[in-house]
Every structure is written in C-alpha cells, then in structure tokens.
Amino acid sequence: MANVQAFAKRSLYYLKQLQWRCLSSTVLSHMSKSPLLFDNVELASNRYDIQRGNFAKATQQDINYFKDILSSQSAVITDAEELIGSNTDWLQVVRGSGPVLLKPENTEQVSKIMQYCNNRNLAVVPQGGKTGLVGGGVPVFDEIILSTSRMNNVIDVDKISGTLVCQPGCILQELEDRLNSDNFILPYDLGARGSCHIGGNLSTNAGGIRLVRYGSLHGSVLGVEAVLADGTVLDCMSTCRKDNTGYDLKQLFIGSEGTLGIITKVAIALAQKPRAQCVALIGCNNFENVKQVFSSARKDLCEYLSACEFMDSKIMSLVENHLKLTNPVQTSSFYVLIEASGSSEQYCKTALLDFLETLIESKVIKEGIVADNSVQIKDVWALRERVLEACQHDGYVFKYDVSLPLRVFYNIVDDLRSRLGSQAKSIGGYGHIGDGNLHINITCEEYNKQLEKAIEPYIFEWIGKYKGSVSAEHGMGFIKRKYMNYSKSEAAYNTMKGIKQLLDPKGILNPYKTIPDQY
Ligand SMILES: Cc1cc2nc3c(=O)[nH]c(=O)nc-3n(C[C@H](O)[C@H](O)[C@H](O)COP(=O)(O)OP(=O)(O)OC[C@H]3O[C@@H](n4cnc5c(N)ncnc54)[C@H](O)[C@@H]3O)c2cc1C
Helix, strand or coil: CHHHHHHHHCCCCCCCCCCCCCCHHHHHHHHCCCCCCCCCCCCHHHHCCCCCCCCCCCCHHHHHHHHHHHCCHHHEECCHHHHHHHHECCCCCCECCCCCEECCCCHHHHHHHHHHHHHHCCCEEEECCCCCCCCCCCCCCCCEEEECCCCCCEEEEECCCCEEEECCCCEHHHHHHHHHCCCEECCCECCCCCCCEHHHHHHHCCCECCHHHHCCHHHHEEEEEEECCCCCEEEECCCCCCCCCCCCHHHHHCCCCCCCCEEEEEEEECEECCCEEEEEEEEECCHHHHHHHHHHHHHHHHHHEEEEEEEEHHHHHHHHHHHCCCCCCCCCCEEEEEEEEECCHHHHHHHHHHHHHHHHHCCCCCEEEEECCHHHHHHHHHHHHCHHHHHHHHCEEEEEEEECCCCCCCHHHHHHHHHHHHHCCEEEEEEEHHHCEEEEEEEECCCCHHHHHHHCCHHHHHHHHCCCECCCCCCCCCCCHHHHHHCCCHHHHHHHHHHHHHHCCCCCECCCCCCCCCC
C-alpha cells in the first residue's frame, strides 16, 4: 500500500500493515437509519412535563380539504401504523401522536396548507429526513406533520457560478452524487447524508465534517424561499454571492428549526470537488496530544485540511463491539481522524505523510495510518460516522452536543464519569474538534429519570460557566430548548420571542420547539 511504502522509505517501520475489511457497501444503508423499532417509545406527553397548546384538533373535514388540495391519496396519510415512524424521532426519545401526514409537492400547496391551518388554528410540524437529534421534526402532541419528502426536485445547477437551486426535500447524498459528476460538492456533509434533506439541514444549520474548511451554512446559503405561518410566500431567493439590500431575512430560516417558516426552496454556493483526498487515523495517549495534533494540522496542512475529528477509547470500543468494525491502529486513549484534500494528489499525500512523520518524531502521537483510496477512506470514516448507531445498540442514549473552548474541552467528560459512576453504562466523548464541538453520549439500559436528573442541568451549568454553547449544531428542538438561558442572554431570548410573535402570531409552526416558554 502506498502509505506503508511511503512511511517505510522514511524508516518509520513501527507503522503496522493494515487489514482492510471492505465495509463501505454497508455504511450508507445503515448509517442514518435508527436500528431499533419505534412502536414502544413512550409518548412525549407522558414522559415530559409539558402542556398541550390551545390548538384545534384535526377533523375529517380538515383531512378532506387536504386531500382536495394535494390531489393525491398517497400525499395524505392517516393510517395509524404508517404514522408511527413519522411520529417518532431518530433517537427514539420523542414520540407524538400526529393524526395526519401531509406530503405536498410544491410551494403553492405548502402555502395553501399553512393558510388553512392558520385560519383553523391547527399546529404544524415541518419534517425533513427525520434524522434530527433533538426531537424537533416530530409532533409532541397531535400536530399535523408536513413532510417535504415529495419536494425533491433539483431546479438548477449553474456550472459557471457554482450554485445549486433545489427544493427542500432533496436528500443530501443524492444531491452530492449528482453534483460530483460535475466536479462540485456541497459545502457541508454529515453522517446522516443517506436520509437528511437539504431543507432540514438549513433549518438546523447543520454543521458536520466540512465546517472546518467551508464554514457554516449562514455563509454558503445564497437564497431561501419560505412559507410563513399564514401561508405568505416569502421570496428571498437569489444566487448572487453578494446582496446587501436591507436585512438578510433568509438567515432567519437557517437554524430556526421550522418555527418561523417552512423552507420551500434553497440556493446554495457549491465548492469545487477536490481531486485528491487522503485520510489519516492517529492514536494519541492523552487529550493534550489531541489538541497538539489539531493545531499542527492547521499549521502544516493549511488549506489542505478538510476535516479534523476525534473520538475517545470508550467510543471506539462501542463501535468495534456493536458494529464489528475494525480499528486499524493500536488501542489508544484517543483517536484523531484528519482528512486532507485539494487539487494536487502528490501534494496532498506528501503533506499528510510529512505531517504524521513530524508528529511521530516529536512523540505527539503513538502511531497512525493513512488511507488513500476510496474504499479505505470510507472504512476509516465509518469508524467515526457510525458512532451514534453504535451507541444506540448500547442502550438508551442521553446525547449532548456542545461547544467548549479547547482548553477545557474534554474535562467535562472526565468530570461526568466521576459524577455519574456506575449509574451510566458508558460515557464517551467524540466530535468535530476542528470546530470546538464535543458530542457526549451517555448510555444506560433504558430511559432513566434519575440518571437524567444527575446529568441535567449539571452539564449545562458546566457549559455556561465556560461560555460554551449548549447546542453546537443539532439545535434546541424539543429536548434542549429549556436550557437556552445557559447560552443566550435574556435580551436575546426576548428578541427571539418577538420575531416568533411577528412571523407566527398564533404559534402554530412547530410549537414546543426551540424557544422555551420562559427564560
Ligand atoms: C447518524 C447521524 C449523524 C449526524 N451527524 C450530524 C452532523 O455531523 N452535524 C449536524 O449538524 N447534525 C448531524 N446529525 C443531525 C441531523 O442529521 C441534522 O440535524 C440534519 O440537518 C437534520 O435534517 P433532516 O432533514 O433529517 O431534518 P428533520 O430531522 O426532519 O428536522 C429537523 C428540524 O428541521 C425542521 N425542518 C425540516 N425540514 C424543514 C423545512 N423544509 N422547513 C422548515 N423546517 C424544517 C424540523 O421541523 C425540525 O425542527 C446527525 C444525525 C444522525 C442520525
């Protein structure tokens, strides 16, 4: 293999030969699907302390109206069995009892639905690929579910400007496949790519594995069309990279989790597909070394650095044990995945190998491997991207997604281990270290209120103390919203409430989500 030979030339003979198992064909089909069944998840209205809002209940007359405007039987689902999946979130922590699932095809239909629901005071939850991890895309009580799954047309790919215009229900992986043939990629990517929709990605301001290079969606989204709660179509579509005409209203719909409007069209700036890509997996003895790897990667790989992820040994062992994936490096306390990509294959590989050589010589890392063909690269990425799936197999998952300054980044995981002791089955940390984004997964056999009380609000107080964020990239949804005060000021909270009141005075759009009832 090229990597081993390259290292051998440099006499770094302690790198071991790898045994690659070809896992890539299974990766995409499993990655974004919840491995368990939905039907025994407790109703959110029972599990959580929450009151139903003063909304109307959908009647047969309402359903007949929806059938009329959607003019297709398969676009209005009322069958209880079929609705279970749409009522339950990916993590299986929130389950509602929405009585009807609507699948419009275009903006006009969405507008008619919203106008009708607003007049009737019916609550609506927008739903994309349903891979959200904070219970934002499913009903809490009996909200009407509006799915964008049939709004999945690509409207335009401008190959000169490098822009994409599409409907919100396009699946990320399908967009990526189509764009790749024109040598473009989307400026973001995430493990749920096989199911998540671009509309859901914007609504959650999804981060993911390319953020370290391309920045957040607030920078790369060029235009949004959204339908407001009363059915008004707000056209903020543009494919211009520069547009300073007044307030940038499209930004309101990026990260607002369907509480301000339903995104019905998206324009986004594309990135050029890199010609070369290499991935290294590195073993480290301690977290100080992980930080050194990241800061050296920024310095030495510079514009070639396209991802920097880490996971601890607990997380790696869950992936190995539950998913039977092979960890190609020696057992270590921490693992760092570094991806380098760019226009020159020669430079990409050389830069990554030089970088690793320096780290080994300076004893920052124990060992590392380099994957430089697409099968190996997918296998290495699978170790990182299937973490959540591995944790789901371990039991009920309390999942946290936080931003913290790197100087205290991992301390919280150690701290939680000593606080929770044997109450938790496993406590592991991993995430996008390049973005200062830590995921903490705590598992137990089944949902455990006592354990939850031992974790929350303790974990959020910890984050607040270090001026971090209680939600780095997944949003607040239903399960995190009450902790907003640990990351946002009261004035910011009141301003958000004011915007919500202005755009959705009856509060019918995704109630019980994002903004807490009280500060
Ligand atoms: C295996 C796995 C890996 C993941 N990795 C990452 C990651 O690296 N980074 C990351 O940020 N997230 C990650 N996630 C979380 C999730 O994939 C993202 O939040 C994703 O953006 C959700 O998209 P979706 O289409 O599934 O939206 P849904 O889950 O259906 O909805 C999410 C929210 O958006 C709203 N919404 C959906 N569509 C619209 C629309 N058209 N208009 C208005 N509101 C809408 C919903 O009401 C809900 O509040 C991961 C999830 C899984 C399961």
